[in-house]
Amino acid sequence: MLSRVKPLATILAEGANQDQGLKRSLGPWALTAMGIGAIIGTGIFVLTGVASATRAGPSLTVSFIVAGIVSALAALCYAEVSSKVPISGSAYTYTYATLGEFLAWIIGWSLVLEYALGASTVSVGWSGYFTYILHTLHIWDIPQAWQHSHWDATPGIANLPAAIIILLITALLVRGTKESGTVNAWIVAIKVLIVLFFIAIGVGHINPANYHLPAGPTTGAGGFFPFGWGGMLGGAAFIFFAYIGFDAVSTTAEEAKNPGKDLPFGILMSLAVCTILYIIVVAILNGMVPFNSLNVAYPVAFALNSVGLAWAGVIISFGAIAGLTTVLLVMMYGQTRIFYAMSRDGLIPPSFVKLHPTWRTPMFSQIFFGILIAAAGAFFPIGILGSLTNMGTLIAFVLVSISVPILRKRHPELLGSFTLPFGPYIIPVLSAVTALGLIYFLRNGNPLVWGFFPLVWLGFLVWLAIGLGFYAIYGRNKSTVALQEAEGGLAPRQPRVN
Numbered sequence: 001m002l003s004r005v006k007p008l009a010t011i012l013a014e015g016a017n018q019d020q021g022l023k024r025s026l027g028p029w030a031l032t033a034m035g036i037g038a039i040i041g042t043g044i045f046v047l048t049g050v051a052s053a054t055r056a057g058p059s060l061t062v063s064f065i066v067a068g069i070v071s072a073l074a075a076l077c078y079a080e081v082s083s084k085v086p087i088s089g090s091a092y093t094y095t096y097a098t099l100g101e102f103l104a105w106i107i108g109w110s111l112v113l114e115y116a117l118g119a120s121t122v123s124v125g126w127s128g129y130f131t132y133i134l135h136t137l138h139i140w141d142i143p144q145a146w147q148h149s150h151w152d153a154t155p156g157i158a159n160l161p162a163a164i165i166i167l168l169i170t171a172l173l174v175r176g177t178k179e180s181g182t183v184n185a186w187i188v189a190i191k192v193l194i195v196l197f198f199i200a201i202g203v204g205h206i207n208p209a210n211y212h213l214p215a216g217p218t219t220g221a222g223g224f225f226p227f228g229w230g231g232m233l234g235g236a237a238f239i240f241f242a243y244i245g246f247d248a249v250s251t252t253a254e255e256a257k258n259p260g261k262d263l264p265f266g267i268l269m270s271l272a273v274c275t276i277l278y279i280i281v282v283a284i285l286n287g288m289v290p291f292n293s294l295n296v297a298y299p300v301a302f303a304l305n306s307v308g309l310a311w312a313g314v315i316i317s318f319g320a321i322a323g324l325t326t327v328l329l330v331m332m333y334g335q336t337r338i339f340y341a342m343s344r345d346g347l348i349p350p351s352f353v354k355l356h357p358t359w360r361t362p363m364f365s366q367i368f369f370g371i372l373i374a375a376a377g378a379f380f381p382i383g384i385l386g387s388l389t390n391m392g393t394l395i396a397f398v399l400v401s402i403s404v405p406i407l408r409k410r411h412p413e414l415l416g417s418f419t420l421p422f423g424p425y426i427i428p429v430l431s432a433v434t435a436l437g438l439i440y441f442l443r444n445g446n447p448l449v450w451g452f453f454p455l456v457w458l459g460f461l462v463w464l465a466i467g468l469g470f471y472a473i474y475g476r477n478k479s480t481v482a483l484q485e486a487e488g489g490l491a492p493r494q495p496r497v498n
Contacts, residue, residue, distance in 0.1 A: 028262040034330055035249045035270025037188045040195065041327030043242020044281055045320040046125040047386070049299025052282075052291040055445055056235030057219070057226035058211045060291075061283050063235035064242070068275040070438055071243040073431035074397040075271050076420055077404050078246070079264035084407065084414040091396040091403075093341055098403040098410065101347075101482075105475060107399050108342045109467035113392030113460070115335030116373050118244055119166065119328050121385040123377035126324040127161035132298050133317050151381045162377035169328045170370030173336070174356070174363050187322045187329075194319025195277055197312075198300060199284060205307040206287030218292040226291070233437075234444030241386050242278060244393050246271045332373065336365045346483065347475035387446055387456035388463070394435045394442075395460075401431035 026034070048060065056063045081094045092111060096104035131147050134140045148156030213219045213226070220226035227234075249266040256262045285294070288303040296302045300320065301313035340362050343352035356363040376385065405424040407414070420427050443454040476482065 026256050026262070028258075028265045031249050031256060031262055031266025032269045032273075033188045034333075035246045035266050036192065036273060037326030037330050039243060039246055039270060039274040039327075040188075040191055040277065041242075041323045042122045042125040042386075043239055043244075044195070044278060045300055045323055046128065046298075046382075047239050047241060048282055048285060049294035049296050049302065051235045051239045052286055052299070053218075053293070053295035055227060055238055056232045057213075057224070057291045058286045059225045059227075059232040060235050060239070060286060061279055063232050063239055064275070064278045064282055066233065066236040067240045067243055067438070068271075068278070070236075070240070070397075070431070070434040071246065071271060072275070073427055073434060074401060075246055075267050076427055077397075077401045077431050079267050080404055080420050081400060081407060082263040082267070083261070084411075091400045092338055094403045094407070095399050096345070098406040099399065101479060102471075103399060105342075105347060105467070105471045106464065107396055108338055108347070109464065109471075110392040110395045111338045112335065113463055114244065114389055114396065115331045115338065116369055117376060117385050117392070118241075118389040119169075119331040119335070119373045120162075120376035120380065121241070121382055121389055122324050122327045122331065123162035123166050123373070124159060124382040124385065126165050126321065126328065127159050127377075129298055129301075129317050129320045129324065130161050130165075132301070133314070133321070136314060136317070149379045149381055151379075151384070158378040160378065163374040165325070165328065166332075166370060166374035166377055169325070169332055170366055170374075172329070173333055173370075174361055174366050175359060187326045191319055191323040191326060192277075194316060194322065195281060197319070198304070198316055199277075199280055201309060201312050202284040202288055202303065205309075206284060208287065210287050210290050213290055213292070216292075219290075230441075230444065233441045237390065237438045237441035238386075238445060240390050240394070240438055243271070243274070244389065246274075332366070332370065335369055335373075336362050339365050339369070344480075346478045346480040347471070349474075383446075384455070384459070387442060388459050390442060391439065391456055391460040392463075394439050397435040398432045401428040401435070404428040 051063065052058070052060045078091075085094055085097055092104055092108040095107045127147065131142050134142065142161065144154060145156040146158060146160040148154050149159050150156065152159075212223050215222035215226075220231070221228070225232060246267050249263060249270065256266075281300070285299060285303050289306045293306070294302065298317065298320070301316045304310070304313040304316060339348065339352045342348050343350055343365075352362065352365040352368075354364055355361060404420065405428055408424045442456050447455040449455050449458050
């Protein structure tokens with residue numbers, strides 16, 4: 001299983017199959033918009049308040065820089081590999097070509113956790129802003145029982161708005177890539193304008209004293225680092241969710257017009273834009289109000305309300321709705337493209353690679369996961385969903401980083417349009433080590449099982465065990481590479497696309 005590597009020639013041939021493959025319709029700026037649409041969302045509109053109040057305080061600005069550096073290192077690795085292997089499947093495909101089928105399966109299974117549960121996490125945040133707008137504008141007060149899951153701090157039955165928005169996004173994606181990309185581009189433009197609006201309005205209401213509050217029960221040791229460097233790093237691990245999304249650009253490789261150049265551009269440009277916006281917004285947010293008051297589901301709107309700008313808070317809330325919608329769009333888009341690649345390789349049933357005859361989208365996969373994601377958003381709390389999403393993403397970052405030097409060594413003939421500076425080891429090693437560091441600090445603020453083991457780690461191990469069981473039963477024997485080996489190394493068969 002460890003030596004079973006998918007031939008790179010086969011991988012590239014599959015991407016070149018224009019008759020049966022996905023339609024190439026995305027240019028560099030469409031990919032950048034997709035990356036921004038995936039990145040700006042829950043992290044800045046929802047999780048910043050909780051992270052400030054419970055983990056990092058004003059030092060959350062430093063937390064965003066740390067998380068941004070980790071993401072940038074991984075983004076550079078993604079950019080090189082995606083320019084050399086411009087195929088749908090992202091980290092999964094890269095790992096299959098370098099580290100082998102077994103680790104590729106682990107990556108693919110982890111990416112399902114990232115995209116599927118990530119979308120569920122965002123849907124819960126979307127629901128919070130949506131119900132807040134309805135309440136503030138006196139339109140409708142949705143009963144509490146249908147705003148929260150049983151496990152929320154305010155227990156309910158199910159989060160219906162979260163489930164409904166997932167099902168609507170599913171219907172849009174089934175219709176087609178071009179249509180969903182057009183909707184995404186418009187909403188991304190609105191979202192960026194809303195963020196710039198907050199910066200312009202909020203910068204004049206900063207109180208420097210809020211950066212250095214005195215010590216107290218809810219302010220820790222006080223000052224800029226109220227919970228120490230450990231709190232700052234815990235904040236970086238927690239708000240790492242805010243950077244999830246740039247790798248979704250790499251899942252569109254088979255639908256990019258010029259993937260060798262457009263993918264690195266889209267990945268790096270979207271990450272750079274979002275990092276700058278994040279740092280500015282968080283600095284203003286913590287300067288407007290005391291950090292210990294930000295433990296709310298709508299921190300940006302809350303800060304504006306606190307300084308007497310309720311009208312601006314309503315506008316920001318609409319922007320948050322737009323932002324979270326684009327995140328849902330891109331995460332759910334990326335998830336089905338991962339399964340598209342895995343099904344094409346025979347690791348999961350062929351139904352997931354079947355395309356709609358007219359729209360050329362993986363309809364069955366989109367509907368199947370749309371229902372599962374909607375159920376997770378309806379019945380599980382945002383904290384658990386978000387932490388598990390971070391775990392899946394960071395594991396993928398580690399293995400993609402390792403694949404860079406291996407790909408260079410095994411396939412020196414591949415000359416992508418982007419090459420990492422400083423050689424094949426320095427940045428990949430830094431990327432892998434820093435991602436592992438954030439995995440460790442995810443334990444901060446997470447519930448412990450048996451008094452010592454973080455729940456987020458246990459949840460990931462359970463998910464991994466389920467995936468390995470499925471691989472042992474189905475994928476190990478049904479994979480295309482395994483069947484080719486059993487037949488004596490025959491030439492690769494055509495991808496199973498219907």
